[in-house]
Amino acid sequence: MADSVIGNITSASSSYTPAAKKNTESNDLDKNAFLQLLVTQMQYQDPLNPGDSTQYMSQLAQYSSLEATMNISTTLEKGNALNLVGEYVIMNTTDSAGNSTMVSGLVEYATVKDGETLLSINDTYYPAKDLDSVVDYDYYLFLKSQSENALEESESNKGKEDKATE
Numbered sequence: 001m002a003d004s005v006i007g008n009i010t011s012a013s014s015s016y017t018p019a020a021k022k023n024t025e026s027n028d029l030d031k032n033a034f035l036q037l038l039v040t041q042m043q044y045q046d047p048l049n050p051g052d053s054t055q056y057m058s059q060l061a062q063y064s065s066l067e068a069t070m071n072i073s074t075t076l077e078k079g080n081a082l083n084l085v086g087e088y089v090i091m092n093t094t095d096s097a098g099n100s101t102m103v104s105g106l107v108e109y110a111t112v113k114d115g116e117t118l119l120s121i122n123d124t125y126y127p128a129k130d131l132d133s134v135v136d137y138d139y140y141l142f143l144k145s146q147s148e149n150a151l152e153e154s155e156s157n158k159g160k161e162d163k164a165t166e
Helices: 002-008 031-043 053-082 137-165
Strands: 088-094 100-113 116-121 124-127 131-135
Touching: 031 053, 053 100, 053 116, 088 116, 088 124, 088 137, 100 124, 100 137, 131 137
Parallel strands: none
Antiparallel strands: 088 100, 088 131, 100 116, 116 124
């Protein structure tokens, strides 16, 4: 298993362009759906029997709590990416052709662009969501040497095959 991971680790140097956001259906209610429900409920209430104001205040408090929780989650996600600066990581990313590749290197810095947290590795941006592993520097050097040895062995075997076919 380690051989397949080691063989797939590459160093890429291309600029990051985010893929188009997928339109996925979800049964989860986000803060906008919650607010929409609250507004619709208020719009269609019976004018002769208006809703209890404490009930609306309770729903508004729930909305505020939901929004605060989502903001904390976003902040923590960004903070976690910032903690990766200076660490060696392995990214499992997909290129523009749809091929899955593994990229490794030192996280030089983290940035947020259009609401997406990006990690700079080998002067290339990768989305933080593509993070596969955080590795120790010694282990990173071991993986790198194993990858180079496997590449050299592959090239020497290819050369032997070419000579055999001649």
